[in-house]
Amino acid sequence: MSLGNKMINIGDSTWYSPDFRTVLEDHMTYLRNHPDTQVQVVDASALIKYRFDMFSLFFFYRAEAYTHWVIMRMNEYNSPTEDFSNMGSYIYPSTKILGQILQHYRSQMRPRGS
Numbered sequence: 001m002s003l004g005n006k007m008i009n010i011g012d013s014t015w016y017s018p019d020f021r022t023v024l025e026d027h028m029t030y031l032r033n034h035p036d037t038q039v040q041v042v043d044a045s046a047l048i049k050y051r052f053d054m055f056s057l058f059f060f061y062r063a064e065a066y067t068h069w070v071i072m073r074m075n076e077y078n079s080p081t082e083d084f085s086n087m088g089s090y091i092y093p094s095t096k097i098l099g100q101i102l103q104h105y106r107s108q109m110r111p112r113g114s
Contacts, residue, residue, distance in 0.1 A: 015066040015102070020105055023101065024069075031074055036093070036097055038091065042057070042061075042089055051084075054082070064095065067092065067095065067098065070093060074092065074093060
């Protein structure tokens with residue numbers, strides 16, 4: 001396996017911008033209640049292995065890197081290093097819905113008259 005195949009795709013930088021994260025925060029209720037939102041049951045051994053490293057837990061369950069912050073916030077955590085040892089499951093959004101929010105955000109950010 002080549003090194004390129006082992007690299008993690010973290011997604012577009014917009015996912016990490018403070019302005020877009022504010023937009024995502026504004027959509028938390030929508031994301032939590034959306035019919036495409038799913039539940040991931042967390043194995044007790046994974047909780048022990050990844051304690052205080054929430055993003056590694058999300059990688060373990062194959063969540064895309066750009067979704068980690070959103071998943072954390074959907075589950076009402078503020079930091080990936082919080083103690084989440086009582087988390088028996090977590091909810092995660094549809095990447096399609098996240099993509100729609102990103103597309104709408106980008107369309108609103110275009111200069112007027114473009």
